[in-house]
Amino acid sequence: MAENVKVAVRVRPYNDREKNRNAKCIVKMSRNSTELLDPNNIGSEPKRFAFDYSYWSHDGFKVNNDGYCEPVDKNYVDQNQEKVFADLGQVVLDNAWLGYNCCLFAYGQTGSGKSYSVFGYGQNKGIVPVACERLFDKVTEKRANADKSKEEEYQVFVSMLEMYNEQIRDLLNPNSFKVKGGLKVRLHASKGFYVESLKTFPVKSYSDINSRINEGTRNRTIASTNMNATSSRAHTIVSITFVQKGKNDAGQNMTKTSVINLVDLAGSERVESTGATGDRLKEGAAINLSLTSLGNVIKSLADVGAGKKGVLIPYRDSKLTMLLKNALGGNSKTIMIAAISPADINYDETLSTLRYANRAKSIKTKAIINESPTEKLIRELKEENARLMKELEGKGGAEGVPGEITMQGVPEEEVEEMKKELEERLRQNEEEMNAMKKSWEQRLKEVQTAQEEELEKERRKREDMKVTPHFWNLNEDPALTGMIIHFLNPGVTKIGSNKASTVPDITLTGLNIQPDHGVVSNRNNVVSIKPCLPAKILVNGKAITEKLELHHNDRVLFGSKHLYVFHHPQDLAKHPDKGKQEAAPTYNSAQEEIVANSGFDMKKGPDKSQDDLLLQQELVELMPHVNEANAMSDELGKKIRFEIVLISPQSQGLSHGRTEVSVVMKNLVNENEFVWDRNKFLNRKYLMEEMYQNFVNGDKDWDVDQNKDPFWEPPDTQVLIGVVHIFLQSLSYLIEIEEFLGIVDYRGGQQGLLKVDIFPCLPNGDPLPEEDFVDDPKELLNRAVNFKICIPHARGLPSRIKKSFCQYQTYLDKKSRKTKAVEGTRNPDYNYETVVSSKMVTEPLLNYLESQTLVIYVWGTQNDATVKEGDSVAQRRAAYLSNQNWGEEERNKLTIELNTERKRVARLEKKLKSIQHVVSVALKAGRSTVSVKDVQDLLKD
Numbered sequence: 001m002a003e004n005v006k007v008a009v010r011v012r013p014y015n016d017r018e019k020n021r022n023a024k025c026i027v028k029m030s031r032n033s034t035e036l037l038d039p040n041n042i043g044s045e046p047k048r049f050a051f052d053y054s055y056w057s058h059d060g061f062k063v064n065n066d067g068y069c070e071p072v073d074k075n076y077v078d079q080n081q082e083k084v085f086a087d088l089g090q091v092v093l094d095n096a097w098l099g100y101n102c103c104l105f106a107y108g109q110t111g112s113g114k115s116y117s118v119f120g121y122g123q124n125k126g127i128v129p130v131a132c133e134r135l136f137d138k139v140t141e142k143r144a145n146a147d148k149s150k151e152e153e154y155q156v157f158v159s160m161l162e163m164y165n166e167q168i169r170d171l172l173n174p175n176s177f178k179v180k181g182g183l184k185v186r187l188h189a190s191k192g193f194y195v196e197s198l199k200t201f202p203v204k205s206y207s208d209i210n211s212r213i214n215e216g217t218r219n220r221t222i223a224s225t226n227m228n229a230t231s232s233r234a235h236t237i238v239s240i241t242f243v244q245k246g247k248n249d250a251g252q253n254m255t256k257t258s259v260i261n262l263v264d265l266a267g268s269e270r271v272e273s274t275g276a277t278g279d280r281l282k283e284g285a286a287i288n289l290s291l292t293s294l295g296n297v298i299k300s301l302a303d304v305g306a307g308k309k310g311v312l313i314p315y316r317d318s319k320l321t322m323l324l325k326n327a328l329g330g331n332s333k334t335i336m337i338a339a340i341s342p343a344d345i346n347y348d349e350t351l352s353t354l355r356y357a358n359r360a361k362s363i364k365t366k367a368i369i370n371e372s373p374t375e376k377l378i379r380e381l382k383e384e385n386a387r388l389m390k391e392l393e394g395k396g397g398a399e400g401v402p403g404e405i406t407m408q409g410v411p412e413e414e415v416e417e418m419k420k421e422l423e424e425r426l427r428q429n430e431e432e433m434n435a436m437k438k439s440w441e442q443r444l445k446e447v448q449t450a451q452e453e454e455l456e457k458e459r460r461k462r463e464d465m466k467v468t469p470h471f472w473n474l475n476e477d478p479a480l481t482g483m484i485i486h487f488l489n490p491g492v493t494k495i496g497s498n499k500a501s502t503v504p505d506i507t508l509t510g511l512n513i514q515p516d517h518g519v520v521s522n523r524n525n526v527v528s529i530k531p532c533l534p535a536k537i538l539v540n541g542k543a544i545t546e547k548l549e550l551h552h553n554d555r556v557l558f559g560s561k562h563l564y565v566f567h568h569p570q571d572l573a574k575h576p577d578k579g580k581q582e583a584a585p586t587y588n589s590a591q592e593e594i595v596a597n598s599g600f601d602m603k604k605g606p607d608k609s610q611d612d613l614l615l616q617q618e619l620v621e622l623m624p625h626v627n628e629a630n631a632m633s634d635e636l637g638k639k640i641r642f643e644i645v646l647i648s649p650q651s652q653g654l655s656h657g658r659t660e661v662s663v664v665m666k667n668l669v670n671e672n673e674f675v676w677d678r679n680k681f682l683n684r685k686y687l688m689e690e691m692y693q694n695f696v697n698g699d700k701d702w703d704v705d706q707n708k709d710p711f712w713e714p715p716d717t718q719v720l721i722g723v724v725h726i727f728l729q730s731l732s733y734l735i736e737i738e739e740f741l742g743i744v745d746y747r748g749g750q751q752g753l754l755k756v757d758i759f760p761c762l763p764n765g766d767p768l769p770e771e772d773f774v775d776d777p778k779e780l781l782n783r784a785v786n787f788k789i790c791i792p793h794a795r796g797l798p799s800r801i802k803k804s805f806c807q808y809q810t811y812l813d814k815k816s817r818k819t820k821a822v823e824g825t826r827n828p829d830y831n832y833e834t835v836v837s838s839k840m841v842t843e844p845l846l847n848y849l850e851s852q853t854l855v856i857y858v859w860g861t862q863n864d865a866t867v868k869e870g871d872s873v874a875q876r877r878a879a880y881l882s883n884q885n886w887g888e889e890e891r892n893k894l895t896i897e898l899n900t901e902r903k904r905v906a907r908l909e910k911k912l913k914s915i916q917h918v919v920s921v922a923l924k925a926g927r928s929t930v931s932v933k934d935v936q937d938l939l940k941d
């Protein structure tokens with residue numbers, strides 16, 4: 001019978017970022033109804049949703065010493081993880097016992113709590129570990145009470161994969177990481193899509209399965225560090241196959257199989273919010289492809305559920321949707337958990353998640369009990385194998401005859417590919433048949449020795465960790481922290497890449513890791529580290545160039561990504577601190593010190609505002625990505641440098657707002673600069689990772705066309721050269737403004753000068769009569785005013801600027817105004833004049849004139865230093881700079897202007913001094929006013 005996908009929604013507590021931003025909770029839950037308030041439209045009706053289950057995990061709990069979140073308030077989800085398991089996990093298990101395929105997948109933006117629900121953290125065990133525990137509890141109970149005559153047997157198998165950027169890796173088989181392009185997805189006639197060569201291990205107990213999942217998580221950590229992949233961008237699927245065998249009442253051997261897929265999806269950030277906004281490369285990212293496809297599949301299935309006819313479900317669009325085909329539209333009982341943030345700042349993402357979940361509600365699946373007589377299953381497999389053999393022979397495979405007749409006209413590679421597929425299916429079927437024939441004990445035995453060795457190794461490792469100094473890893477994903485351990489045994493430990501002439505003791509891969517990277521020596525428990533220059537090693541945030549002694553809890557960064565904490569048991573024992581354990585460093589604290597050592601203020605304290613803390617947090621998030629982007633640029637020879645900059649609201653021409661963390665992308669060849677906002681940079685960084693990975697994989701087409709190159713920005717991209725602020729107060733006295741002001745860039749540096757004159761004038765732009773000025777600005781109220789705005793020229797723009805123009809908007813303008821664009825000079829003459837008029841000065845206009853500034857933005861495009869193949873960097877720079885020399889004529893013009901300007905300034909200074917003199921004479925005489933006539937005379941030329 002068709003049945004709807006069950007949907008649960010869960011709202012997590014605030015994270016630090018939300019707390020620092022003083023976030024407001026915009027989610028309300030009552031029974032199974034969830035309301036979302038729009039923070040941008042407070043009075044509006046909240047968006048209402050109804051789901052099968054709603055879990056309030058936002059507040060109403062306390063964190064115990066062991067990290068367990070204990071409910072203290074009736075609002076908090078009853079019994080925390082237990083309740084979520086009871087509703088969702090238990091249903092999955094019950095269905096598995098009945099022989100249904102089940103799928104539970106978690107959807108939501110990065111950091112919304114997907115992993116917390118699916119896997120859990122520490123004492124707050126998620127659905128996967130609890131489900132495994134309960135499954136084996138029941139198996140043990142069943143075995144104990146088994147009816148011998150029925151020959152009951154329970155078998156559990158586990159596999160674990162990760163899908164990143166459309167590439168599948170077997171997390172229980174690190175060798176699969178080396179497969180170019182990842183593992184393939186194949187289609188099986190009866191079982192649907194499956195992953196080729198994915199290893200499935202039999203497990204006999206909870207600790208077995210737990211150690212397999214830990215092994216998978218450890219491999220995930222290694223992959224995420226080595227391959228520069230960002231773990232929150234990967235989907236993880238744990239598959240548990242549960243087989244129940246036994247005789248039925250008629251004495252027939254039966255096999256009941258259930259596949260349980262537990263899916264922790266990648267962060268669901270939409271393309272716009274991950275930052276591709278306005279970026280020409282937003283379509284390029286394959287990273288989101290699978291999630292976008294999942295969205296399309298869910299939408300189509302929801303349409304079908306709503307009765308729409310003739311809808312094609314695009315399962316084949318991505319590997320994820322192929323693998324989830326059964327879960328979504330076929331033989332499976334499926335549950336979706338929508339994980340959401342409570343905070344107003346995540347409104348868009350939360351709304352999108354809730355809409356997604358709402359759609360998923362109307363998807364219908366048809367689960368059937370997968371139970372058949374064992375003999376029948378074996379017979380079917382045999383029949384299929386016979387058919388496959390025949391097909392293979394037709395393609396000239398196996399021991400068959402060459403298949404020119406059947407395969408005529410089909411390219412050889414395709415035939416090879418088809419053959420491989422058939423062979424793989426044959427192999428799988430054989431394996432399955434053997435598995436059915438073999439006893440469970442036999443199957444377990446096959447892996448047991450290896451696994452026991454693994455467990456013993458793990459046990460020994462834990463013992464060693466108590467006495468031997470070692471490094472343990474820090475990862476931005478808390479679930480992956482502490483998963484990698486490297487021991488530093490007495491003597492010398494060499495660290496390097498797999499390109500070293502002798503295999504290093506600790507092999508690291510990835511960005512900025514040199515073949516011989518560094519050496520750690522441990523002599524009588526004094527442990528020191530030395531880099532093999534120019535290899536990059538940071539200890540406690542500072543680059544080291546010489547040998548340095550390490551101490552307990554020191555943070556060590558190798559290259560750009562391998563971040564470790566040094567654990568020194570003997571050192572620790574020397575400083576027990578009267579039983580007080582020193583807090584272990586965290587990923588965040590280690591990154592903070594790296595940022596602080598790069599010159600940013602990371603101090604905490606009461607003088608720091610919420611905005612300061614938020615800024616610090618954004619720096620911590622961005623800095624490692626910027627370092628990695630630079631390392632990739634170096635290795636790929638891109639001649640691009642990235643640098644973090646803090647952009648104040650003033651430098652963007654704004655009077656208020658917060659300072660933003662952005663990234664400047666600098667072309668080292670022609671010195672062109674582009675400021676990318678954080679989101680755009682992060683989006684580009686994912687594309688850089690894709691490119692770098694292709695490069696590492698030896699793909700000869702790694703270097704893509706300029707239009708798709710994440711390291712490239714077209715030179716005709718408009719950049720903000722700087723802004724000019726002009727105080728308008730003089731205009732409220734009808735006194736003209738004549739200024740030659742600095743064009744200030746985001747760094748606060750001067751990028752040239754802009755001449756701006758604003759004159760009160762007649763409607764036709766002619767000057768006002770001399771006597772027409774006001775003593776008190778209020779006199780302007782209800783009068784007509786006209787101002788002539790002149791922007792004659794800019795001088796001394798940076799040499800990289802090719803074309804420039806100015807843009808501004810006064811209080812009286814509905815749209816912004818622009819000067820003409822001038823090309824080919826650093827000293828453009830805009831010769832711009834316009835008259836801005838108001839028929840009647842109002843209070844707000846007067847207020848604008850008295851207290852505001854006019855902001856003029858100077859925009860430009862940069863020179864295209866077209867790079868010729870084979871030119872060295874020095875040649876390219878020389879060619880570029882030679883274009884930048886100023887001509888004789890231009891120099892003369894500037895000299896004349898400079899002299900005129902000097903004279904004007906001298907005149908103004910003289911007038912100022914005279915006015916100061918008149919004022920001081922008046923003050924000495926005890927007067928509080930000066931004669932208008934006197935001032936007027938002084939102002940005359």
Ligand SMILES: Nc1ncnc2c1ncn2[C@@H]1O[C@H](COP(=O)(O)OP(=O)(O)OP(=O)(O)O)[C@@H](O)[C@H]1O
Nearest residue numbers: 012057109110111112113114115116121232266267
């Ligand atoms: N229900 C909850 N109760 C308490 N803490 C939670 C809850 N849900 C999430 N958290 C905390 O929020 C943080 C982010 O959660 P989690 O790692 O599960 O997010 P995620 O959606 O899986 O992120 P990613 O996409 O990066 O994998 C973790 O530190 C986690 O402990």
